[in-house]
Amino acid sequence: MVLTGDQDTIVAQATASGRGAVAIIRLSGARACDMARALGVSGSLAPRQATLVTLRDPQDGSLMDRALVTWFPAPRSYTGEEVVEFAVHGGRVTAMRVLAACVGAGARPALPGEFTRRAVVNGRLNLMQAEAVADLVDARSTAEQQQAVKQLDGGLSRRVLALREQLLHLEALLAYDIDFPEEDDGPIAPARITTAALQLRDALAALLSTVPRGGLVRDGALVVLAGPPNAGKSSLFNALLGQSRAIVTSVPGTTRDAIEALLDRTPLPLRLVDTAGLRETDDPVEQLGIEMSQRYLRQAQVVLACGASEAELQHCVQVVEGRTTAAVLAVYTKCDLTQPTGEDRLAVSAERGDGLSALLEAIDVAVQSQTPMPDADAVLVTRERHRVALTQAHEEVMCFLDAWTTQALPAPVAAAHLLTAREALSELIGVIDTDDLLDVVFRDFCIGK
Ligand SMILES: Nc1nc2c(ncn2[C@@H]2O[C@H](COP(=O)(O)OP(=O)(O)OP(=O)(O)O)[C@@H](O)[C@H]2O)c(=O)[nH]1
Ligand SMILES: [Mg+2]
Numbered sequence: 379m380v381l382t383g384d385q386d387t388i389v390a391q392a393t394a395s396g397r398g399a400v401a402i403i404r405l406s407g408a409r410a411c412d413m414a415r416a417l418g419v420s421g422s423l424a425p426r427q428a429t430l431v432t433l434r435d436p437q438d439g440s441l442m443d444r445a446l447v448t449w450f451p452a453p454r455s456y457t458g459e460e461v462v463e464f465a466v467h468g469g470r471v472t473a474m475r476v477l478a479a480c481v482g483a484g485a486r487p488a489l490p491g492e493f494t495r496r497a498v499v500n501g502r503l504n505l506m507q508a509e510a511v512a513d514l515v516d517a518r519s520t521a522e523q524q525q526a527v528k529q530l531d532g533g534l535s536r537r538v539l540a541l542r543e544q545l546l547h548l549e550a551l552l553a554y555d556i557d558f559p560e561e562d563d564g565p566i567a568p569a570r571i572t573t574a575a576l577q578l579r580d581a582l583a584a585l586l587s588t589v590p591r592g593g594l595v596r597d598g599a600l601v602v603l604a605g606p607p608n609a610g611k612s613s614l615f616n617a618l619l620g621q622s623r624a625i626v627t628s629v630p631g632t633t634r635d636a637i638e639a640l641l642d643r644t645p646l647p648l649r650l651v652d653t654a655g656l657r658e659t660d661d662p663v664e665q666l667g668i669e670m671s672q673r674y675l676r677q678a679q680v681v682l683a684c685g686a687s688e689a690e691l692q693h694c695v696q697v698v699e700g701r702t703t704a705a706v707l708a709v710y711t712k713c714d715l716t717q718p719t720g721e722d723r724l725a726v727s728a729e730r731g732d733g734l735s736a737l738l739e740a741i742d743v744a745v746q747s748q749t750p751m752p753d754a755d756a757v758l759v760t761r762e763r764h765r766v767a768l769t770q771a772h773e774e775v776m777c778f779l780d781a782w783t784t785q786a787l788p789a790p791v792a793a794a795h796l797l798t799a800r801e802a803l804s805e806l807i808g809v810i811d812t813d814d815l816l817d818v819v820f821r822d823f824c825i826g827k
Contacts, residue, residue: 384499387413387460388492389485390826391473398468403476404826405485406455406493410462414447416483417464417476423449433464435479442475443467457493458500490825498808505808506535509761515827518640519647521595525760533757534764535807541581541771542803548574549796552789568782575779582772589765591749592758594679598640598649599745602674602704605684605694607631607655610711613728614684615639615652618738624652631655636670643738646745651678656697678704680744682737686712688719705744709737767806774799 387407393400405413411423418434428446435442446465455461466472481487494511497503503511510529517523529535551571603611607630615637616622624637633654641648653671675681675698683698683706685691695708710718713725713732724740726733759765778795781787 384496386486387484388488389413389477389480390488390493391477392463392493392826393468393473395470395473397470400465401468401473403464403466403473403480404493405462405464405480406457406459406488406496407485408460409484410460411449413480413483413485414449414462414464417442417479419447423447425449425451426454428465433466433476433479435475436483437479442479443472445476453500453502456502457496458502459496488825491827492825494827504532504535506538506764506806507532508808509763510534511827513760515824519595519598519642520644521647522760525592525595525758528757529760534759537585537757538768538803538807541578541585542800542807542809544574544578544581545771545775545796545800545803548578549793549800552793552796572779572783575775575782579772579775579779582768582775585759586765586768586772588756588758591756592760594646594745594749595758596760598647599679599749600651600674600677600704601648601680601682601741601745602651602653602671602678603682603684604653604656604671604675604698605682605709605711606690607657609655609684609686609690609694610728611655611682611684612637612652614682614709614711614726615650617726617728617731617734618650631657636674643742646742646749648741648745656694672701675702675704678702679748680705680707680741682707682709682741684709684711686710687716691718691723692720705748707737707740707744764806767802770802771799774802 385408387405387409389403389405392402392404395401414423416436418436419431423429426448428448431445431447433442433445434440443466445467448463448465450456450461450463452458452460464476466476477487491508491512494503494508498505498508507530510526513526514523514530517526548571551574603615605611608628612624612626612633615624616626619639619641623639625632631654633652635654637652639650641650651674653674656671681698681702681704683691683694685694685708688710691708691710695706698706708720708723710720710723710725712727712729714727714730718725724733724737726737759768774795778792778799781792781795782789
């Protein structure tokens with residue numbers, strides 16, 4: 379595949395801009411070394427070893443920085459091309475000067491994700507690993523980061539490649555059957571094809587069964603704080619987050635909108651939602667907030683039913699249990715004022731910080747019970763693009779099985795389902811690399827990646 383501008387040597391700052399100790403400027407392309415020379419790098423550079431150099435502006439020879447330069451010769455570089463990286467002093471000005479000097483020497487500013495795109499085009503990463511790079515950069519929680527690292531390591535793409543191999547094998551068996559249909563004692567028993575297709579169907583289903591868990595890793599398990607006005611929900615929300623996100627006042631009905639925040643917990647991050655207190659009201663704005671609370675209750679994995687007295691808490695648990703299938707934890711709030719008397723109460727004080735760790739542990743356990751993890755090291759399907767392709771492959775294999783076992787279609791027609799399934803997996807892994815597909819994957823990347 380040849381893209382316009384694919385032959386250009388590109389440049390970008392690979393580190394975040396702003397104040398910092400070090401900034402990295404990355405050049406990739408056939409002329410990367412020439413450009414480094416234009417900036418004053420002299421003598422020979424040892425591959426993949428940092429060397430201290432003096433960088434000068436090619437325009438007027440003025441000193442830009444004393445910096446470390448590293449040369450990664452093609453093809454053993456991130457992009458598979460000639461790569462030169464300058465580690466210059468951080469802050470905006472030095473990095474900008476070095477970047478501008480590279481552009482002055484003929485480099486083109488890189489597009490978002492262009493380095494990783496080149497890595498894919500040059501076979502250094504497959505498409506799913508490239509997506510994992512973006513997930514790693516954008517990870518908001520430890521669980522998400524761990525999944526991204528596993529996917530970058532090839533965990534998921536190895537599974538997809540193996541499935542694709544299995545499909546090819548099945549297609550080969552079928553082709554043999556199509557070529558020699560009249561042979562009574564042909565080498566391929568029909569049952570062998572059925573068994574291979576069943577194994578494939580089950581392997582695809584197993585991978586697809588990780589989708590709900592993958593969604594929770596990406597978005598967090600939904601944990602909703604519910605209860606009557608003034609129960610201390612917003613105070614507890616803030617205390618769990620360790621920051622003042624929601625407004626707290628002594629006026630009942632303070633929270634009117636649902637407020638969300640992600641809390642980084644392992645094995646799953648928590649998507650905490652503070653809601654409007656549940657009560658009968660004539661105020662239309664508060665009523666809308668309460669309807670929103672009820673919507674969240676229906677979607678939650680865990681609900682913290684909050685109450686600041688036994689009577690309030692009992693009533694709250696009863697109301698909440700009628701509106702959700704989630705795990706419900708009875709949280710006795712403001713325990714610095716009064717102590718619970720009922721059983722299975724999680725007593726907390728947002729004011730003093732009492733009971734918060736125990737509550738978080740109870741939430742983690744409840745989340746686990748809602749979405750059991752078959753294998754702690756499992757690689758999960760976290761992206762919609764992956765889910766769609768795997769679902770299509772699964773459906774096509776099911777269609778094939780149906781046609782094959784009922785003999786509803788001639789074998790060559792049934793085989794078309796396997797071909798479509800294989801194409802779905804090929805597109806997933808990037809074996810078929812159309813420009814359109816690459817555009818979709820790389821448009822959300824940051825520049826310098
Ligand atoms: N003593 C004590 N007071 C608390 C505690 N938590 C909350 N409060 C007080 O209780 C009042 C209500 O707290 P909020 O957190 O706003 O209660 P809420 O449940 O969010 O109320 P709405 O948003 O109106 O539904 C405030 O005056 C808080 O200062 C606590 O742990 N101990
Ligand atoms: Mg509130």
